[in-house]
Amino acid sequence: MPGLAQVFSDLIRYETRLYNAVGDVLRAEHGVSMGQYELLRIIGGRDDCRVADIAQEMAITVGATSKAVDRLEAAGWVSRRPNPENRRSSLLGLTPEGRRRLNTATKTFERELRVWLGDPLTARSLEVFAATLARLRRTVEDARAGMPTG
Template sequence: MAQLAQVFADLVRFETRLYNAVDDRLRAAHGVSTGQFEFLKIIGSRDDCRVQDLAHEVAITVGATSKGVDRLEARGWVSRRPNPANRRSSLLGLTTEGRELLDAATGTFEDELRTWLDEPLTARSLDQFAATLTRLRRTVEDAGAGLPRG
């Protein structure tokens, strides 16, 4: 039986190094961080994305998400428009420049993932790993565990 503390340590260390490797590539090639890329990817995949939706998806506070969106808006990658269903919120969308950046950076992102996930594993191992991670993520999400504070 696997030592749970070691599984935890390996999972966290792998995630951190993978995130940093992807971040290094995205910054060098496109001038965008992994966090910014993830925001762009989520916003670009939804018609009516609110800051609250984005915060829920990435499991960070609404305040931190709003500041991140402010930075994307300042760079000209994201725009806000009034939410007709709720005057207290805005709907987010990619600008033309934001869509072009997302499209260009997606290939780099996927290439880096192939390097660190696809190449070291067999197709079967990767499928099993993906299914296991999906199950574990669903377990903590269904339990409401690990929600951001503040």
């Protein structure tokens, strides 16, 4: 059985390099950072998305999320509209340019995931790996561990 410290190290180093490698290609081909792509993907996948929803999903602070959304809005990729249920928050949506950018970048994102995640594993190994990661994610999320403060 491998040591847990080595498993942790391999997981973190792989995640970091995968994130950077995919991000480099997204930036070069679409002018979108990995972080921006993730935000566009979350906003584009939800009706009536709020900054707090993104912060919860990504386990980052509301302040950091709000600043990131401000940058997407300034780029013309995201729009805000008043939240009829809570005047203190806004609802986010993709602009036509944001939707176009997300759609074209998604093809590249999926291609790069196949190269770095799908191709090195057999279908069965990927299935087991996905189930294992989902279980581990649920474990920390159910425990509300690792949530940002502030």
